[in-house]
């Protein structure tokens with residue numbers, strides 16, 4: 001089967017052709033500008049490829065309820081050119097094949113569960129820490145949508161007394177994880193590119209603290225069997241041992257499981273060489289074909 005994959009990000013769109021085994025035959029990257037400019041390029045890429053189905057994992061917020069008139073729309077995004085845009089409809093109008101549609105982070109968790117380290121698990125969370133923070137959740141064969149889809153980056157956290165940063169989130173100021181711990185927040189707080197702060201332990205100690213607070217809440221609410229951390233900020237590998245240690249400290253022995261006894265295999269980096277998102281799209285496409 002020949003499947004199309006489209007990982008739609010706020011800065012770039014990754015388009016690929018592959019199959020149901022997760023094999024990627026070819027891949028291109030197209031800049032995300034306006035729908036008027038970008039969509040025709042996406043269509044032109046897929047048009048003559050004879051794909052059986054297409055899987056799209058998109059930045060959001062997106063409407064995922066098939067019963068809604070706005071199913072497949074990008075809704076209230078901060079990327080204004082894309083607000084209230086019928087993404088899935090625009091692709092369907094040009095490419096007549098079955099299409100799967102979900103959030104970017106749900107695509108990533110699906111990639112990891114189908115083809116990566118989370119194979120065989122029933123409840124898995126994928127958190128991206130990049131320009132924003134978002135989470136995809138896989139539960140018993142399905143991706144969690146709920147009333148919209150999780151917005152786990154905007155979980156409320158306790159600010160450290162010594163941290164006087166005002167917070168980047170326009171909705172929650174210095175109260176939410178994304179506003180305090182996404183890449184732009186790190187850079188605004190410390191006045192340097194995150195990558196240039198690699199040798200400043202205080203930066204990563206604070207970052208790990210906020211992330212561990214959030215992970216503690218995810219453990220309590222979802223009880224995931226594995227938490228995968230991806231995104232640009234997680235390239236700071238020094239964060240992993242700090243987050244694991246703080247997570248165990250915050251849980252404080254209240255939840256005791258085999259997984260938590262082995263934190264190195266519980267809080268883990270993405271396993272598919274940054275292809276988890278696009279591979280997840282292949283599985284979205286396969287699922288769309290199955291109907």
Ligand code: ADP
Pocket residue numbers: 009010011129130131132182183184187193194195230231232233234235236
């Ligand atoms: P996006 O979220 O836009 O898809 P990324 O996941 O690459 O893209 O996230 C970009 C953010 O990650 C930026 O704020 C950047 O500062 C941060 N970032 C990228 N690479 C690194 C790195 N090596 N170390 C720390 N932060 C990084």
Ligand code: ZN
Pocket residue numbers: 153154169170171172173176177178179
């Ligand atoms: Zn927020």
